[in-house]
Amino acid sequence: MAQTRPDRTLGPQHDDFWGWCDKDELRLQRCDNCGYMPWPVVQACEQCGEARFAWEKLSGRGRILSWCSFEHDYYRGLFAVPHDTILVELDEGPLFVSNPDGFARDDIVPGMAVAVRFIDAKDRAGPFRLPLFANE
Amino acid sequence: MSSNSWVKMPAATRALRGKAAIVGVGETDYHADYQAARAKTPAYEGHTSEDLAITAFERALADSGLNRGDIDGLSTSFLYGGPPVNEMAVMLGIEPRHSFAGGGIMAGTIPTAVAAIAEGKCDTIALVYAAATRSIGRKFGGNVDEKAAEMPSSYYYHHPWGWSSQAAHWAFIWQYYQATYGVTEEDMAAVAILMRDNAIRTPHAIMRKPLTVEAYLASRYVVRPLHLFDLCLVNDGGVCLILQRADKAADRPHTPVAVGGWGESYVKQDKMDTLVRKRLRPQFEEAGRQALDMAGLALSDVGHFECYDASTMHLINHVEGHGFAAPGEGIAFCKGGGMAIGGTLPTNTAGGMLSGSYMHGWNHVAEITRQLRHEAGERQVEGVQVSMFSLAQTDQVHPLVFTRGA
Numbered sequence: 188m189a190q191t192r193p194d195r196t197l198g199p200q201h202d203d204f205w206g207w208c209d210k211d212e213l214r215l216q217r218c219d220n221c222g223y224m225p226w227p228v229v230q231a232c233e234q235c236g237e238a239r240f241a242w243e244k245l246s247g248r249g250r251i252l253s254w255c256s257f258e259h260d261y262y263r264g265l266f267a268v269p270h271d272t273i274l275v276e277l278d279e280g281p282l283f284v285s286n287p288d289g290f291a292r293d294d295i296v297p298g299m300a301v302a303v304r305f306i307d308a309k310d311r312a313g314p315f316r317l318p319l320f321a322n323e
Numbered sequence: 324m325s326s327n328s329w330v331k332m333p334a335a336t337r338a339l340r341g342k343a344a345i346v347g348v349g350e351t352d353y354h355a356d357y358q359a360a361r362a363k364t365p366a367y368e369g370h371t372s373e374d375l376a377i378t379a380f381e382r383a384l385a386d387s388g389l390n391r392g393d394i395d396g397l398s399t400s401f402l403y404g405g406p407p408v409n410e411m412a413v414m415l416g417i418e419p420r421h422s423f424a425g426g427g428i429m430a431g432t433i434p435t436a437v438a439a440i441a442e443g444k445c446d447t448i449a450l451v452y453a454a455a456t457r458s459i460g461r462k463f464g465g466n467v468d469e470k471a472a473e474m475p476s477s478y479y480y481h482h483p484w485g486w487s488s489q490a491a492h493w494a495f496i497w498q499y500y501q502a503t504y505g506v507t508e509e510d511m512a513a514v515a516i517l518m519r520d521n522a523i524r525t526p527h528a529i530m531r532k533p534l535t536v537e538a539y540l541a542s543r544y545v546v547r548p549l550h551l552f553d554l555c556l557v558n559d560g561g562v563c564l565i566l567q568r569a570d571k572a573a574d575r576p577h578t579p580v581a582v583g584g585w586g587e588s589y590v591k592q593d594k595m596d597t598l599v600r601k602r603l604r605p606q607f608e609e610a611g612r613q614a615l616d617m618a619g620l621a622l623s624d625v626g627h628f629e630c631y632d633a634s635t636m637h638l639i640n641h642v643e644g645h646g647f648a649a650p651g652e653g654i655a656f657c658k659g660g661g662m663a664i665g666g667t668l669p670t671n672t673a674g675g676m677l678s679g680s681y682m683h684g685w686n687h688v689a690e691i692t693r694q695l696r697h698e699a700g701e702r703q704v705e706g707v708q709v710s711m712f713s714l715a716q717t718d719q720v721h722p723l724v725f726t727r728g729a
């Protein structure tokens with residue numbers, strides 16, 4: 188069953204990211220001009236200002252750089268606490284905030300290898316596929 | 324909080340060094356108000372930005388020994404809503420010939436005011452700040468109702484993964500820092516305890532009961548590994564600083580506190596990496612160098628340090644970022660007494676935002692004013708001549724340097 192999650196940021200460019208997720212592909216913007224790979228999604232390149240990007244398919248692999256667990260219920264019941272979050276350094280460079288899939292904070296060691304896995308989720312805009320990371 | 328909640332500040336230039344000085348300071352009753360709000364005292368109705376601003380202004384005016392008619396400039400800094408600056412002037416009973424709004428956190432307001440004074444737009448300006456943070460029930464994570472375009476994307480972008488709040492940023496940093504430098508939560512307790520010890524010496528500070536390592540470790544996690552006592556307070560309050568042209572400031576009843584220098588530096592890209600792995604060190608170094616160069620001072624001249632302690636981890640970021648301690652050694656520096664009153668770098672001597680009052684950096688500059696006047700009572704840093712304030716959020720750094728006398 189699809190997990191209910193707090194709302195995504197949608198709109199131009201953002202929709203492209205989530206559209207690729209719906210195909211179970213993790214793709215990020217790659218600047219057409221300077222080659223910089225921003226994340227989160229931007230409208231103009233943070234390095235050179237260019238507004239044209241290619242959506243580059245990533246390996247989906249990375250390593251855990253940091254992690255934290257939410258015990259305070261910031262989402263007022265929308266997302267059960269406690270829940271774990273991880274900061275994944277993707278092999279291609281960007282740092283990606285996500286959740287562990289199939290493991291929890293006590294299993295984490297710095298630099299642990301992880302790989303993307305998509306799950307069914309929904310928010311107020313509808314159903315979508317959400318990238319999480321599993322122990323590789 | 325909006326990343327654009329301040330006016331664009333003038334560049335750091337030596338021509339503006341010492342052009343103006345703080346001659347009046349006023350703060351609201353943080354401790355009493357917090358107690359009343361917590362106790363839900365029947366007659367206590369909470370505060371508005373307007374009444375907080377008025378109280379702070381009246382106290383600063385009395386402190387400065389000036390007359391209402393002497394105030395010919397006004398700046399307003401309302402974090403979460405407040406009246407337009409011209410209406411505020413009417414409420415304060417002043418007729419400023421120069422005014423500006425949108426100051427916000429303690430970043431660009433003082434530099435902008437100094438430039439206005441140097442340009443002859445006004446001679447004596449009241450800088451009024453107020454935030455009814457607690458009374459309005461301000462939330463600091465989850466879905467906050469603000470225009471996303473004005474915030475750093477890390478404040479809202481990771482909602483689908485349940486990751487948001489300022490605390491979440493410091494939590495990622497703190498977890499990474501622990502793994503990198505082999506320090507523990509128990510070590511970090513020393514920072515929270517130092518802020519509490521300083522607050523206990525500060526009559527208007529909010530948290531005035533001793534804090535122990537055991538109580539720190541037993542406090543609930545908000546965003547683990549951050550405990551409740553790793554995070555700043557949420558309270559109502561107002562601060563007013565009266566800034567005057569330097570040549571006039573010498574006539575005031577209290578020793579003037581001159582604005583020596585300022586700086587600013589922003590993270591352009593790779594924000595999460597710069598924050599978690601570099602802990603904004605490039606930005607602290609750059610902005611700190613600007614401020615000290617402008618003031619004509621060296622880091623070793625700084626005898627008292629105030630920094631934006633949104634969390635204990637962030638306090639350490641400031642201390643290490645400016646070079647007061649080597650990377651990874653900030654907590655040991657604190658545990659060794661270096662940051663205590665009487666240490667080599669007394670830090671957040673009124674308890675900062677962790678135990679003093681969450682006034683977005685304005686409380687820190689109020690404390691600098693008292694320290695450089697040598698009127699800080701039992702927490703006075705002996706003979707201090709130079710104080711540095713450092714503000715940093717998740718993607719920017721804004722230091723200010725102050726000196727005793729005008």
